Amino acid sequence: MRNGMAAAAAAGGALVVAVPVAGTPATPAVADDVYVRSAAAAAATEDVRMVASIVPVAASQEPLPPQVDVSGLVKAAGLNDEARALAERRAEAQCDTDLGSLGRVKPWVRNAARFLACLYDEPDLIGIGQRGRVSDHPRGLAVDLMVRGERGDRIAQCALANQEELGVDYVIWKQRVNHGDGWKRMEDRGGITENHYDHVHISFERGGGDGTPFAERCS
Numbered sequence: 040m041r042n043g044m045a046a047a048a049a050a051g052g053a054l055v056v057a058v059p060v061a062g063t064p065a066t067p068a069v070a071d072d073v074y075v076r077s078a079a080a081a082a083a084t085e086d087v088r089m090v091a092s093i094v095p096v097a098a099s100q101e102p103l104p105p106q107v108d109v110s111g112l113v114k115a116a117g118l119n120d121e122a123r124a125l126a127e128r129r130a131e132a133q134c135d136t137d138l139g140s141l142g143r144v145k146p147w148v149r150n151a152a153r154f155l156a157c158l159y160d161e162p163d164l165i166g167i168g169q170r171g172r173v174s175d176h177p178r179g180l181a182v183d184l185m186v187r188g189e190r191g192d193r194i195a196q197c198a199l200a201n202q203e204e205l206g207v208d209y210v211i212w213k214q215r216v217n218h219g220d221g222w223k224r225m226e227d228r229g230g231i232t233e234n235h236y237d238h239v240h241i242s243f244e245r246g247g248g249d250g251t252p253f254a255e256r257c258s
Contacts, residue, residue, distance in 0.1 A: 133157065142167030144179040147247035151198070151205040152182045154252050155241075159194050162186045165238075175208075175242040183238045194239045197257035206248030211240040 134157035138149055144166040152164050165183040168176045175181035184194055195212040198205060202219050214234040215222040231237050 134161070136161045138164065140164050140166065141182065142179070144182065145243065145247065147206050148180060148182055148243050151207070151241070151243065151248070151252070152184075154201075154205070154254075155184060155194055155197060158197065158254060158257055159184070159186070159190055162190070162194075180208075180245065181240060181242045183240050185238045187237055191239050193258050198239070198241050200256035201248075201252035204248045204250040204252040206244045206246065208242045208244050210242075211235045 134153075136153055136156045138152060138156075141149060141152055141164055144152070148166065152166070156162060156164060163185040165185065166176070166181070167179055170176055176183075184191075186194060191212055195210050195217070198207050198210050199217060199219060201207070207219075209216055209218040211217075211225070212235055214225050214227065214236070216225055217223070225234070228234050
């Protein structure tokens with residue numbers, strides 16, 4: 040073989056291609072074994088250029104970072120807030136409010152008055168009293184919570200949401216009455232108090248309620 044010959048050697052997983060540098064003197068004609076030794080020597084000299092080296096490399100498989108469930112975190116935070124608010128409402132429902140103005144109402148009426156008053160900032164309460172029309176107040180089966188507006192809406196809703204537990208017969212609020220089956224309009228009695236715009240009236244069953252009311256049902 041003469042000028043322009045390329046010698047390739049494969050060793051250790053690397054493919055090396057050796058070519059002669061331009062201007063290298065032509066290889067003289069020699070015996071085959073002499074030429075093989077000369078080619079091997081040339082591969083070790085600085086006149087040999089590395090054209091390509093191919094070494095197998097294993098792909099790196101680094102573990103991916105754990106995925107963060109943002110919606111789960113938001114939901115968990117919401118549940119924590121809800122649980123805290125529920126605990127606060129339950130604590131409020133056990134406050135030591137003054138029930139002296141109720142008079143000798145039935146025990147379940149007193150319990151219901153305490154439950155609602157503690158949840159809703161302890162409004163003034165009216166229990167036993169005479170009325171000019173047929174009423175449950177003289178019998179100790181009614182309570183008035185003196186409120187207006189949105190707070191009255193919430194008290195009325197809470198009483199009806201715990202109707203069985205509190206033993207509620209019906210609720211009167213904003214010239215409407217509700218026996219647990221929806222609000223019905225009442226006749227105009229001629230004034231804010233008579234039409235129940237400044238207080239929520241709650242009448243109770245004679246037998247009382249059948250359980251503990253749930254503060255979480257109330258807004």
